Amino acid sequence: MKTSWMHKKCSYHQEVVLKLKSLAAFDIQEFGRLQTAAGVYPFFVVRVAGHAPDLPYIYIQAAIHGNEIAGIYAILDFLNGDLGQYKDFFNFIIVPLVNPFGFEHGTRTNEHGLDLNRNFKVENPEEEVRMLKALIENEGKSFLAVLDLHEDPTDEAAVGFEDEKSPTAMYMYEQYPADDFTFGRQVLEKLRTAGFEFWDGTIVFGEKCDRGLIHQFQTGIPVPLMQGSFDEYMGARSRYILILETPTCWDLKKRVQGHLEFLRTALEALKNRVGLIR
Ligand SMILES: [Zn+2]
Secondary structure, three states: OOOOOOOOOOOHHHHHHHHHHHHOOOEEEEEEEEOOEEEEEEEEEEEEEEOOOOOOOOEEEEEOOOOOOHHHHHHHHHHHHHHHHOOOOEEEEEEEOHOOOHHHHHOOOOOOOHHHHHOOOOOOOOOHHHHHHHHHHHOOOOEEEEEEEEEEEEOOOOOOOOOOOOOOOOOEEEEEOOOOOOOHHHOOOOOHHHHOOEOOOOEEEEEOOOOEEEEEEEEEEOOOOOOOOOOOOOOEEEEEEEEEEEOOOOOOOHHHHHHHHHHHHHHHHHHHHHHHOO
């Protein structure tokens, strides 16, 4: 089914592009353009150099599912504020919005009705995925961590899981190497203490969920592309992968605050972790 492009819910240009361009302090590069029936969408990456070139790299992205919008606003806030506190510790590569067509039209999928987060194993991926892979491969970095910002629309069951109960609180996916241990638990408990509720269901969309945390695979080795998801693709390129999900039944302000607090808390935990693995 082709997604209708007739009804734009918001403006990528107004909400994201202009705000990014106002961030004069950063290196903001257009790394591709997506042609659609609804217009042309430029794609942006924000590179933030830490205070030393050999600092570990952190990759942050939001809205590979276009209707999961809170992470975009959290990234814009983070760039405007707290990020400066972390330049002694990390270099950053940030893609604030992976699916601009879905963002404007309020859809999980892209213009062709395809889930971009299931598109990383096909031979000829969608243009958004092709551009993102080219960016990451050209960058050639090994990341300390990937922080991927998602939301869980509580009013629409995900395809294939119509019978599942959609979580109505936060939860996280976490991947880490075989010789290491969770730091997601620490992040989760800090967020809980800060007042964000976590989902206590034991199964989420078919996966085992342990008190708000889902562990799927080990990083540091090539990960078989089972679902064709972005985090599987990044499994061999990143030591840690942490994915936050916020429920859309929370108001947008609380969800944005949740993502912002997640970024801060995860980076604080990573600062401590760097000392342990060096
Ligand atoms: Zn998502």
